[in-house]
Amino acid sequence: MSQRLVVSTPGNALRTMVGEVPEGVEMIRWDMDGPAPVDHIDIAVGPYMGGPEPLAHLETVTTQLVQSQSIGYDGVTGYLPSGRVFANAASVHEASTAELAMALILAVQRGIPDFVRASSQGTWAPARYASLADRRVLIVGYGGIGVALEERLDGFEASVTRVARTARDSSAGRIHGFDELPALLPDAEIVVLAVPLNDETTYMVDAAFLAALPDDALVVNVARGAVIDTDAMLAEARTGRLRFGLDVTDPEPLPEGHELFTLDNVLISPHVGGASTAMLPRMAKLLRRQIDHALAGESFENVVIRP
CATH class of the missing domain: 3.40.50.720 (NAD(P)-binding Rossmann-like Domain)
Known part of the structure; x- marks a missing residue:
């Protein structure tokens, strides 16, 4: 496969849960706590906790998709650089x-x-x-x-x-x-x-x-x-x-x-509605579907903000 797809996850747990990915897909770790380690990330997954502030670091990288791990996306537009496609985590929580x-x-x-x-x-x-x-x-x-x-x-x-x-x-x-x-x-x-x-x-x-x-x-x-x-x-x-x-x-x-x-x-209860053992496997399945969509040239799921 000549196509190369770069996908970032904020931690190893989600990457491990995704499992094997198709040839040509490169998984990297980036928790959005600073500038991106590369110039382009096709699918950038944001951290689950900590609010939308880390999204401001996307200014240093180009993306096809910014994938949230939350359903709600209030406050996102205040930090998400313009021109980005942003998807929420419907089906996960x-x-x-x-x-x-x-x-x-x-x-x-x-x-x-x-x-x-x-x-x-x-x-x-x-x-x-x-x-x-x-x-x-x-x-x-x-x-x-x-x-x-x-x-x-x-x-x-x-x-x-x-x-x-x-x-x-x-x-x-x-x-x-x-x-x-x-x-x-x-x-x-x-x-x-x-x-x-x-x-x-x-x-x-x-x-x-x-x-x-x-x-x-x-x-x-x-x-x-x-x-x-x-x-x-x-x-x-x-x-x-x-x-x-x-x-x-x-x-x-x-x-x-x-x-x-x-x-x-x-x-x-301290905002733990989605914080159960069901989250990580469902988030991994959503991310894997988004990877497949990108490889096939299809539209992404759950897009709630677009240019």
Whole structure:
């Protein structure tokens, strides 16, 4: 094969997981912590953690594709040099993030944090908590994560209402639009946020949104922290009227001693929705598909930013 394709990965784990590659494909390591080691990289994979800032180092190299390891790409355009093709990691994190959303829902509904606190004090504290069965669940954001979450909710006998930016019908049923939220919120016992962060969704969950929910409703955020107005959330959480399960916060990381950590009706995980053993194999499969697309002269998958 005369074609030479250069692919960079930010660490050895992803490179190892990709396995053997076709002849002519050169795999190099570059974690984007400084200038690129070569002048051209066909597929440059960014680091998973640390935000979009490392993308600024792409200024020193030409690329066919910049491949993210995250689904969300808020903030990327502020650092990605112009003229680049950028793909997100759709298909990699949906299952794990939906699992974590389910874990937060079940933990809060069934009182697991209270049981853990009691057992850590050597106390036997039986109590009756709300079920997930028969609850009315509102999924706000019906992309890959929202669909995966509904699939997992299916066996728990909950009633699901779907909401996305634009109303439409799907094979799963009716998907309501954002503009219908004021009419839907008063009936929602559990709200799961799975929207991308953009101008429309930043602080979409504000004081009015939360005030429209019934007493004791649970809000689970596996989207981005800035989807919720933290001050509005604290106002409701302090009174105990609403409950929250948060994998993301604003600010993030949540500073040590932040009031959200002190509230028994707030359960926090440290932005680990996609951080499971499912990530690396799925990321490797996506990267291998992108390599095959490049070799075949085909369009790349998951392109969300293009010149």
